Amino acid sequence: MIHMQTGLGLETKFCRFGDDIAPKGAELAGxxxxxxxxxxxxxxxxxxxxxxxxxxxxxxxxxxxxxxQHDPARPIGVWDTVREDARGLYVEGRLLSDVQTGREAxxxxxxGASDGLSIGYRTVKSEKSGAGRLLIEIDLWEVxxxxxxxxxxxxIGPRPGxxxxxxxxxxxxMFTDARKQMA
Numbered sequence: 001m002i003h004m005q006t007g008l009g010l011e012t013k014f015c016r017f018g019d020d021i022a023p024k025g026a027e028l029a030g031x032x033x034x035x036x037x038x039x040x041x042x043x044x045x046x047x048x049x050x051x052x053x054x055x056x057x058x059x060x061x062x063x064x065x066x067x068x069q070h071d072p073a074r075p076i077g078v079w080d081t082v083r084e085d086a087r088g089l090y091v092e093g094r095l096l097s098d099v100q101t102g103r104e105a106x107x108x109x110x111x112g113a114s115d116g117l118s119i120g121y122r123t124v125k126s127e128k129s130g131a132g133r134l135l136i137e138i139d140l141w142e143v144x145x146x147x148x149x150x151x152x153x154x155x156i157g158p159r160p161g162x163x164x165x166x167x168x169x170x171x172x173x174m175f176t177d178a179r180k181q182m183a
Contacts, residue, residue, distance in 0.1 A: 026095045026106050029081075030156040032117040032143040034088035039151040042132020050084050052124075053140045065142040066093050068101050070120050072142075076102040079143060089119065091143050105145055115156045116149035 035047045057063065064082045068074040079093035095109075096102040108114040124137035149155070 026097065026109070027092070028095060028109070028156050029090070029092040030117050030154070031088045032082075032091050032119050032154055033151060034153055035086075037151060037153065038130075038132060041150060042130060043126075043135055043150075044129060044132065045088070045135045045138065047084065047086075049135050049138045050082075050089055050140055052137060053121075054082060054084070057140075064091075064140055066095075067120070067142050067144040068105055069146050070118065070142070070144045074101045075099070076105045076145065082140070082143065089140075089143075091117065109145070109156065114145060114147045116146040116152075117154040117156065118144050118146045118149045118151075119154075120144060 033045050035045055038044050054064075064079050065072075065075060066077040066079050068076045076099060077093050077095040079091050081090070081092040083090055095106050097106055105114070119138075119140060120142040122139040122141070123133070123135060124139050126133040126135050126137075128134075145156070
């Protein structure tokens with residue numbers, strides 16, 4: 001779900017072609033990583049892998065960066081919340097529509113053309129596990145909006161406890177069907 005911020009408070013907006021909505025930004029949320037699931041390269045993130053990195057960033061007054069397609073020259077917003085929960089690495093943030101790439105990302109998200117999340121990190125501690133690694137400790141640098149995430153289930157989605165709207169459910173079903181056809 002994409003929440004538009006208009007300066008007058010938080011609203012959820014959908015527009016038909018021809019409607020003129022010029023949001024100042026958009027709030028988004030989702031899981032950038034899910035614990036215990038192998039990504040396409042075979043790596044599996046273990047619960048607690050981000051704890052030391054997130055604590056260090058907080059102590060230093062820094063934040064995980066929000067990038068477009070892992071490109072450090074293309075920041076597109078800010079992550080206001082980055083935390084581990086029982087499911088994985090949960091993020092909430094704001095796309096900055098005053099930034100050209102932020103506007104482009106918002107347009108692609110709204111159209112359903114891109115909704116993936118992916119992490120940029122340095123492995124601190126890992127163990128060999130099957131075809132990949134079990135990631136025990138990660139130094140998290142950034143979470144990117146991407147077209148094709150390494151972990152296909154790492155997506156923008158509703159906040160925990162939030163019921164997705166009909167459009168979001170339709171888009172989710174469409175992406176699931178497309179992934180099945182591509183497999």
